[in-house]
Amino acid sequence: MTLSRTAAPVAPKTRPRAHPHRAPGRRRRVLSYWPQYLAISPFYILFAVFGLAPVLFSFYLAFQRWDGIGEMQFAGLDNFKYLIKDEVFWLSLRNTLLIWVMSTVPTLCLALVLAVMLNSVKRFKAFYRMAFFIPNITSVVAISIFFGALFATNYGLVNGVLETVGLPGVAWLQSVWGIKTVIAVLTVWQWTGYNAIIYLAGLQTISTDLYEQAKVDGANAAQVFFRITLPLLRPIILFTVVISTVGGLQTFTEPKVLVGDTAGTGQSGLTMVFYFYRQAFSHNDYGYGAAIAMVVLLVVALFTILNWTLVQRGQDGENG
């Protein structure tokens, strides 16, 4: 009943067919497809040059000591040893995880609600979809500057509104939680629409028969949502969770613009990527920067796998 289940058995069917071919014959066959390979090559060439090569170089660099210009010195595991006792790194990891949770959970919940609402819209469909997608294609730097003005402590609009209704103003960008909140709000604003559009696409694949049947059986709106919509959307939700994890754990531009190189009060805007940027490009400590980047990669992979298993397990439980 799910996409992943039906997709799995397809692969083995094609594989045995390819097997009997001997090496030379196969090579000739591969060569005969050269126009096709040429056609898809730009992506792979670009990826190799601008994606793969820098990643491999960073991996190499993580075991070196290098100031960017002079000779590299092999440092063994020194960079990683230092990393373990580096309190600032652990702080940046905590910051990253907190900001990730504070932004991803509201983003996905809001997106789902929005998608259900969008799905029932009869008029101006294209307009709404575009309106919700626009934040996502707006420059992050521009948005961050704008949010910086909105949440300014003394002359910001948000505090202005709070004070008019008699509430005390908040030192948004001068407090540990304020900084994280502003970054999270910014992320929610930018990514809710994007995820809503993806959910909307998922919702439209659900057969209306199921809803009609539920109606006949006397299910109420909540039951329809939790018993039909949510389970059928699971693969889509998995996709958005993974994308949000990969993106959210690499937050950088927002804090860099909002609180600058100091990363704000108690360095509470210092995310992992921000920290490795600062080590490599502000302090010219490229080896250590690369080591941090490798750990970022590890953390992102770890959380992606964790998300994957959690969402998948939930699904198995339901079916069994």
Add this chain to the structure above:
Amino acid sequence: MTISRRRLLQAGLFGMASAAVGVTAACGDDDSSGTTGGDSKELSLWYWSGGLSDKVVAAVSTQFPDITFKPTQVGGAFKDKLVTTITSRQFMPDITGIKGEDIAYFMGQAGQFLDLNELGAGDLKAQYLEWKWKQGSATDGKLIGFPIDIGPTALFYRADIFKKAGLPSEVADVTAAMGTWDTFFEQGVKLKAALPGTFMVGEAAEVFDMAVGQTTKRYADADKKFIGDQEHIRNAWDLAAKAVKLGISFKVQSGGQDANAAWNQGTLPAKLGAAWVALDIKSAAEKTSGKWRVAPMPSGPANQGGSFLAIPKSSGNPKKAFEIITWMLNADNQAKGYTDAALFPSAPAAYKLPALTAADEFFGGQVTIDVFGPAAAKIPVAYESQYDSVLREPFAAELSNVETKGKDPEKAWTDAVAAAKQAGERVGVS
């Protein structure tokens, strides 16, 4: 949050296109710059927007008609692009700018640049400020960076607000009444008492950095020894902590929206900053024109910023490159740089030229060179280590804890020193 695949592809395509352009350009370059220390007729210059007077740069072609001069304004992270280019040993410029905050780092890479003394810079030494010349020289005496501009600091203040609060407001009176940090802070307390919600200091880190700049030592010495736990840093720390304790700090990041709004509203009527800060104030608080004045900084001047021109060792025609540099940075042209791009001259002869002695309407007709000129001459010489930025960071972070989280300054100091030592060990400073 993330770079989409489309954006990555766009970036990739753009990169490829520019690489292709670069390759063709390089082919052209190779013919001419093949001979070392050669006599290339084509010279390129890298600088950033506002790094030199564009008019002076444009005039190079007429001044040196035998040379094809190719200036490029490199946008974005200038240092990173220069480092990448040096590392790849391709497409090197014949002359390049180096920003003040990066000069210590490039001193560690002195071998990548030519010693300007060998090209005859020694004869010009007397025309430039001594401390700035030293800043551009490696420890072995090689001159790497030729002085462009400097950033002598002063106290910018709004005379109207000072007057309203019953503080001295004329330049001479402010100079007399706020000659030291202590008297400056006292006036800050008075200011706050007279006009609640008005602050003398933008943020603690500003006081800290200025006070560090007033001494002859920084965070590490030439032997890679950590000296950030010594008295000169401790004094600066205490001054910053005192500003917080007295409640005269506005606690906002300078350059942010809040600080700009406060300049306009008069709730932050003072700013400690380098000469180039005048431009920031003018653009952020245009409506307050005529109300600002400049007085000497409490307890003496410091320097913030100011850049250099250098000749990479791969330069196609070092002799000509040096001629161009010295022409672009002679006193007359430095005065033009001051007019066009607010670059404060490093050649004192320029201070007597009309461009600098003119009265500034924004500062109520004050002749600001009367403050900046003497300040420029009195800036203390300190050894700047390429590790200063790493070592400074824990102090700035802990100071912000004191300022915004109410952390005990004593505990914060201990933590800052410990963190700075740990960071120092990593890079070999102990």
